Amino acid sequence: MSVDTKKISPATSETVAGYSKQARQLREAKMRKRSTLIATFSTIAVFLAIYFLVPLAPGWEKVKQSFFNWEIFQKTFPTLLNAFLWDIAIFAWSAPIIAVWGLIIALARDARSPALFPLRLFGTIYNDIFRGVPVILAIYLIGFGVPGLGLPRPWNSPYIWGTVALVLTYSAYVSEIYRSGIESIHESQRAAAKSLGLNHWDVMRFVILPQALRRVVPANMNMLIALQKDVALLSFIGPVELLRQAGVFKSLFANFTPYLGASVIFLAVPIPATRLADAMMARQDKQRR
Amino acid sequence: MTYKLQLLDVNKSFGSLEGCKGISFNVAKGELVCLIGSSGSGKSTLLRCINLLEEVDAGQILLDGEDITDPDLDPLPIRRRIGIVFQSFNLFPHMNAMENVMLAPRRVYKTPRAQLLTTTTALFERFGLADRMKNYPDQLSGGQQQRVAIIRALAMKPEIMLFDEVTSALDPELVGEVLDVLLQLKNEGMTLVLATHEMGFARKAADNICFLDQGVIVESGPPEQIFDNPEQSRTREFLSRVM
Ligand SMILES: Nc1ncnc2c1ncn2[C@@H]1O[C@H](COP(=O)(O)OP(=O)(O)O)[C@@H](O)[C@H]1O
Numbered sequence A: 001m002s003v004d005t006k007k008i009s010p011a012t013s014e015t016v017a018g019y020s021k022q023a024r025q026l027r028e029a030k031m032r033k034r035s036t037l038i039a040t041f042s043t044i045a046v047f048l049a050i051y052f053l054v055p056l057a058p059g060w061e062k063v064k065q066s067f068f069n070w071e072i073f074q075k076t077f078p079t080l081l082n083a084f085l086w087d088i089a090i091f092a093w094s095a096p097i098i099a100v101w102g103l104i105i106a107l108a109r110d111a112r113s114p115a116l117f118p119l120r121l122f123g124t125i126y127n128d129i130f131r132g133v134p135v136i137l138a139i140y141l142i143g144f145g146v147p148g149l150g151l152p153r154p155w156n157s158p159y160i161w162g163t164v165a166l167v168l169t170y171s172a173y174v175s176e177i178y179r180s181g182i183e184s185i186h187e188s189q190r191a192a193a194k195s196l197g198l199n200h201w202d203v204m205r206f207v208i209l210p211q212a213l214r215r216v217v218p219a220n221m222n223m224l225i226a227l228q229k230d231v232a233l234l235s236f237i238g239p240v241e242l243l244r245q246a247g248v249f250k251s252l253f254a255n256f257t258p259y260l261g262a263s264v265i266f267l268a269v270p271i272p273a274t275r276l277a278d279a280m281m282a283r284q285d286k287q288r289r
Numbered sequence B: 001m002t003y004k005l006q007l008l009d010v011n012k013s014f015g016s017l018e019g020c021k022g023i024s025f026n027v028a029k030g031e032l033v034c035l036i037g038s039s040g041s042g043k044s045t046l047l048r049c050i051n052l053l054e055e056v057d058a059g060q061i062l063l064d065g066e067d068i069t070d071p072d073l074d075p076l077p078i079r080r081r082i083g084i085v086f087q088s089f090n091l092f093p094h095m096n097a098m099e100n101v102m103l104a105p106r107r108v109y110k111t112p113r114a115q116l117l118t119t120t121t122a123l124f125e126r127f128g129l130a131d132r133m134k135n136y137p138d139q140l141s142g143g144q145q146q147r148v149a150i151i152r153a154l155a156m157k158p159e160i161m162l163f164d165e166v167t168s169a170l171d172p173e174l175v176g177e178v179l180d181v182l183l184q185l186k187n188e189g190m191t192l193v194l195a196t197h198e199m200g201f202a203r204k205a206a207d208n209i210c211f212l213d214q215g216v217i218v219e220s221g222p223p224e225q226i227f228d229n230p231e232q233s234r235t236r237e238f239l240s241r242v243m
């Protein structure tokens, strides 16, 4: 009897373990397949509903004419794409300046010694102002106001001053993001670094910032996406970028389809950008492990 | 004789809350002094004051006879002479063990990289962590992290080391390896001040014990006196609770 149980029990437990693992994997695969199937069907159903129901609306024929005109779409799209180069250019040179200027403001606000109080005050007032004023107002005030001073070319360009307005506004938001990152690093890290005899700036540069900046990558990614869209606001003061070009076409053809084209182009940027940022974060995480 | 470290009537309060009240004690060169007392008795506050992480309200702290609480002194060069290790290790999580150790000497002493590598490697070898230099803190056990933290403090060549409950966050089986390092340091002639709950270690290794309660030193003396013949009832009460 006792010999029997000894022989049987290990064998059984092994089989059970092997079986249950396999079974679980199988079941999980099945579940995954099923949820994919459900998701696919419900998506198709929703689209079909839209496709059949929307045309029943009384104004559909008109909307179709003025928003989904394939001919106009084809005719305007290449020029729109071209105009988008301006958005990219403005974005490409304002983003790094925002990153740096925002950091400087954040550091000014973090200044701890009493002698640096004016810096701190400056940072606080700056952020209050630029986060309080709507972006479009800042663009109007700076984009029209500064060139109005009668500066020589090219310093009277609305491209430059419009971008400056964007940079100043966005830096205020970004500096708050940096600051939240800096404050999220536990005080004990600062204490440990200080106790080694590092000065305030070295503590910041080597210990606090590398950790803080990493933490705020997702939040800053959101700011980048918002900035990429807000570049279009510059159309109100002159630069013929995507949105303004679409507006020109709209008047020309008396048709809204160019706006649809512009939307498609705007959409094409943030989606891959977000995926890229996610992938970058994931890779960084993996490298450390 | 001048002591390595001398506290004279040190007071530190946080608002209305008194962290330390009239603390005085001396530490001779090469001595190991243990601060014991229940949680909240002011041990950490005292160590942080010695390291100038906190500013004292009154009293003097003398290092080699020089008052380091003088507000006109630059705290940076003084902190370099006093190493401190914390209960929660406080390693920099974004740097590997070696970078953790090398950061401060590189920035503060501008030690050339090649030389720094040699001395750092030697330190890791001395404390049995030579194969862990490239690991990040989250890849190390608690005991290993704490030993890296000790190495990091030692890399600044301090004249005195402060340890704030350095084994309290460790699993029991890892406590020994860190206490061994403390003994090793003492045997090499380092001056040490420990806040600790390891009564067995304090009794065996300390030259002097200070028992703190509510921010004051209730009783101090050699371990035999404190542990075997405590004069104060508060000391007896505390010891009966923890031993
Ligand atoms: N930064 C601080 N702010 C306010 N109170 C503090 C601070 N640090 C310590 N204390 C208080 O000082 C007293 C002593 O604390 P502490 O030195 O940490 O004791 P111990 O290390 O012996 O546990 C406690 O009552 C604690 O709450």
Ligand SMILES: [Mg+2]
Pocket (backbone or CB within 6 Å): B040, B043, B044, B045, B164, B165
């Ligand atoms: Mg403590």
